[in-house]
Amino acid sequence: MPGRRHKSNSKSPNPSARNSKSNTRSLQDMKKASGDSMAVSSSLNTLHVNPSTPIISRPQSRMPFENGEDDLELNLLGENERREARQGVEEPDSDSTDDAAKRPISSKDKRAMVLLCVLYLIQGVPLGLALGSVPFLLKEHLSYSQLATFALSSYPYSLKLLWSPIVDSVFLPSLGRRKSWIIPMQLTVGTLMLYISLNVQRLMENPGDYVYELTFVFTSLVFISATQDIAVDGWALTLLSHENLSYASTCQTIGLNTGYFASFTVFLALNSVEFTDKWGIPHLTLSVYLKFWSVICYLVTLWLLIFKKEDKEPATEADMSIMGVYKTIWSICKLKHIQSLIIMHFFAKLGFAANDAASSLKMVEKGFKREDLALAVLIDFPFQIYGGYLAANWSRGDYPLRPWVIAFWPRLGFALIATLIVYWFPTPPISQGFFVFLIIHTVLASFSSTVQFVGISAFHTRVSDPLIGGTYMTLLNTFTNLGGTWPKWFILKGVDAFTVATCKVLESGTEYKVKALECVSDAGKSKCRDLGGECVTETDGYYLVSAACLMFGVAFLIIYIIPTARKLQELPASVWRVKMV
Numbered sequence: 001m002p003g004r005r006h007k008s009n010s011k012s013p014n015p016s017a018r019n020s021k022s023n024t025r026s027l028q029d030m031k032k033a034s035g036d037s038m039a040v041s042s043s044l045n046t047l048h049v050n051p052s053t054p055i056i057s058r059p060q061s062r063m064p065f066e067n068g069e070d071d072l073e074l075n076l077l078g079e080n081e082r083r084e085a086r087q088g089v090e091e092p093d094s095d096s097t098d099d100a101a102k103r104p105i106s107s108k109d110k111r112a113m114v115l116l117c118v119l120y121l122i123q124g125v126p127l128g129l130a131l132g133s134v135p136f137l138l139k140e141h142l143s144y145s146q147l148a149t150f151a152l153s154s155y156p157y158s159l160k161l162l163w164s165p166i167v168d169s170v171f172l173p174s175l176g177r178r179k180s181w182i183i184p185m186q187l188t189v190g191t192l193m194l195y196i197s198l199n200v201q202r203l204m205e206n207p208g209d210y211v212y213e214l215t216f217v218f219t220s221l222v223f224i225s226a227t228q229d230i231a232v233d234g235w236a237l238t239l240l241s242h243e244n245l246s247y248a249s250t251c252q253t254i255g256l257n258t259g260y261f262a263s264f265t266v267f268l269a270l271n272s273v274e275f276t277d278k279w280g281i282p283h284l285t286l287s288v289y290l291k292f293w294s295v296i297c298y299l300v301t302l303w304l305l306i307f308k309k310e311d312k313e314p315a316t317e318a319d320m321s322i323m324g325v326y327k328t329i330w331s332i333c334k335l336k337h338i339q340s341l342i343i344m345h346f347f348a349k350l351g352f353a354a355n356d357a358a359s360s361l362k363m364v365e366k367g368f369k370r371e372d373l374a375l376a377v378l379i380d381f382p383f384q385i386y387g388g389y390l391a392a393n394w395s396r397g398d399y400p401l402r403p404w405v406i407a408f409w410p411r412l413g414f415a416l417i418a419t420l421i422v423y424w425f426p427t428p429p430i431s432q433g434f435f436v437f438l439i440i441h442t443v444l445a446s447f448s449s450t451v452q453f454v455g456i457s458a459f460h461t462r463v464s465d466p467l468i469g470g471t472y473m474t475l476l477n478t479f480t481n482l483g484g485t486w487p488k489w490f491i492l493k494g495v496d497a498f499t500v501a502t503c504k505v506l507e508s509g510t511e512y513k514v515k516a517l518e519c520v521s522d523a524g525k526s527k528c529r530d531l532g533g534e535c536v537t538e539t540d541g542y543y544l545v546s547a548a549c550l551m552f553g554v555a556f557l558i559i560y561i562i563p564t565a566r567k568l569q570e571l572p573a574s575v576w577r578v579k580m581v
Contacts, residue, residue, distance in 0.1 A: 105244060112239035115308070116251035117258070118300060119232045122186060123225045124259020125293050126193065130154060130218040132264030133271075136370055137286070138214075139361055141207050143524060144499075147361070148492035150215050156223035158485040160230055161478035165325030167230040168474075176310030178235035183301050185228035190297030192221045197290035204286065230474060235310075237461075249457035253450065254385055261381050263289075268374035275371035331578045332475055337568060338576075344564050345479040346486075351408075351553015353487035354546040355415035358495055359422055362542055367428035372435065380443045387450035394455065400462055401569040404455035407448045408557050412550060414445035419546045456480055459569070463576040491545055498541025505533035 105113075130153045138150060171180035196203070196217060203210050203217075236248040269275050270284035332338055349356075364370060394403040418441070426434060457477070464472040501519035519528060519535035528535045 117255040120255025121259040124256040128260035128263025153218040158481035164474040181231035272371035352415035357491040500539035503528035
């Protein structure tokens, strides 16, 4: 599931942080210590020092350094950058960090966390449809290649960096920097879901004839949700106080997962006639479900417009210079440690990409009921929430990437187990013991995924420059999300490409084999039946693709991810800032 992107506002830092005396004293001491060489940050199209903006807390490592601060860079930085890093911002004492961690959450922060959860919930609903339930509804009618086309609808969520500078720079001061985007985007999401609900019968009865229209509609829905996400992430760092910023990723986990599972788990179960008849509850159609959430979008947006006031921010020339933001993005990308982080993100999820994209579809193909799969994911939901809370706490220490790296091993292991489950999947109906095993596997696999999601989000929040608005966080999380999105099309295409399927036709006691383009979907099987034959898969490309992904994942983890993550988390906060030459 997607993704964790928390942005800050370049002109209006969090009020509680701005008024903090300790932050003010800390910055004054930094100025005295570093003089004119103090680390500076870019705010959209200009480079300047903003002493009212707090530096993100970063406790000093308790491990002794053998070779001094140069060892921290570990060949990621050049000589000039190392010299600049030594002249950068001093870190706050660990005692003050510990005091901030023990401070109780204020009522204002609690209300802000509830609001963030609701806004992320609205994002999760269309994502759960596009990435979860709708592919399962289409699986019976489409081949894996056609599903790969529909999978393109998830790409906008991973490419939002391309238009995030516009969202971060252009707004109506009278409405608010973030509400200027959140309100129209949520209205559009509600309208699009209403449109789909009115056309769902035409689109879903013969989806093979409307693959491109379905892809376009859901791509638009995800695109609008991604735009809303940019604004919500930017609002998170001004809604929450400085010491509770780490809970922004937790709010995102709770909100997104709740919306995602409502559209995936709950909907698939209630959409099953067999499930609803068994439990005596009303059958839920896709049309009714979409109309319900369309109304919710309208109501939440109306409440935001009338009752929720956003702190006013004066529009400046820097805010309106979109080209300046793109220049800032390029300046960030030129940092050598950012380049290492980008490479790591781009290939990190390839090891379990086949499992994420195709394992559940394969189990459904082998007879696993959609409502049983939904029930397994529903049981997993509270564990995901608790996992997000634990991961947020684990990532607040001196080594924020450690939980993220450690979780790779169980996640790769569970991907291997999932492949074996597909291979030895029993003939339906499955036994209760096997179903319990599937639930345990789902819970543990999702827990490791949640640990990684929250851990890397907390690390991004920690290192992002607070003077660059939403740009820095969106840049980092774009590559995180893209690393999980770009392989999906190739995985699903590969499953069909490496699959050898034949249609066996028996005529006058003689068996003939007719090579089929695809013998998995209802359409392919129907064509084979029209010839009087039966589909037989001789080689399943899923196993070849899954094996290739797992081998690459293990090798890349050992060779690149582990040493690079160790280097990155040891770097001082100052080297993540954009420096003035």
